[in-house]
Amino acid sequence: MxxxxxxxxxxxxxxxxxxxxxxxxxxxxxxxxxxxxxxxxxxxxxxxxxxxxxxxxxxxRVDLVKAIRKTDLDPESNEMDEVFISEQDLSVSLSASDQRQLRELVLTSGQWSRFRQDPLMANQEYEKLYTTWWETITSQNHRVMVARRGKRLLGFITFRLLRGRAYVDLFAVEGKSQGKGIGRNLMSRVFQEVYAKGLVQVGLSTQKANERAMDFYGRAGFQPMKETLIAHWRPGNSH
Known part of the structure; x- marks a missing residue:
């Protein structure tokens, strides 16, 4: 069992x-x-x-799916000047600045993770898990889109193609840059790349308590497919 x-x-x-x-x-x-x-x-x-x-x-955990429509392929308006969306090549060595900023974004992407929400997780489990997740994304050549303004990374999104569908794994925009269209543009770029591969579905998971994310995905056209309640059981403690 x-x-x-x-x-x-x-x-x-x-x-x-x-x-x-x-x-x-x-x-x-x-x-x-x-x-x-x-x-x-x-x-x-x-x-x-x-x-x-x-x-x-x-x-x-809420699993969501979206069917891409042609209207989803148009870039969203962006309220910030000089913000550029591009693919990050993970096969080349990243600068120290990019490595540091990407690590910050990776940890930001999991701020609603159950490993961070659990107050009894006190052994840096959250940091270890998301750092390893990023290493896996890098080693397995997942697609990574980044939003830059000059040399500063404002946000990123990672996705992979699996069994006829795209899956978004990590997605984050730095705090002070949120609400300015950067996340919408990153997601729009994913839709474009996925559609160009002949696929029309994108799946992802988020936490139901993350109301901001749930609202964002709802406005982007994602539909909830399944809810899974997750408990952390420590058998040495009563439950």
Whole structure:
């Protein structure tokens, strides 16, 4: 029932597992027995089941999908002058400035992550996870679009093509540059690139509590497809 997660365990330095709930609750006594030896277990399932099991919820992940229309291919208006959207070539060495700014944007992209929202995560799990995620994006040659003003990176978005659909992984605009059309232009560029490949769907996930992101994706035409409540269960603590 509980799946051992070697990657998370190695990254965080303690034993981590995952319990995905089906249509009904599992044998809770059996789960409790199997949970011994784990320091952290991600419990994922429909909100009602997670709550029935008594696990402490951390966040609700919302999976969204958008069908690209031709009207989505026109660049959005941008209220900031001299902001340019371009693809970042990850096969070349980045300057120290670009590396620093991209790291800041990567961490900004996960500010609503459950690993940051969980107050008991005190071993830099959030920083480790998102740094490793960026390294994976780099090594696997995901597409990366950046917004620049001069030498300053104002925002970025990463995406990949998988099974006939594009998936957005990381997406962020620095705080003081938000609300000025930069995010809309970055997303519009993704639509253009995906459509040029003959694909018409873009998927992504966000946190339901991130109202600003939910509003942004709704206005961009994304439709929610699935909600998953995620709990962080620490078997050594009562739940």
């Amino acid at each position: 509980i799946q051992f997660l070697p990657f998370d365990s190695a990254l965080f330095g303690y034993r981590v597992g995952k319990l995905v709930l089906g249509r009904s609750l599992p044998d809770l006594e059996g789960v409790q027995t199997q949970a011994q030896g784990f320091e952290l277990i991600y419990v994922m399932g429909k909100p009602g089941l997670v709550k029935m099991g008594g696990w402490p919820p951390i966040s609700t």
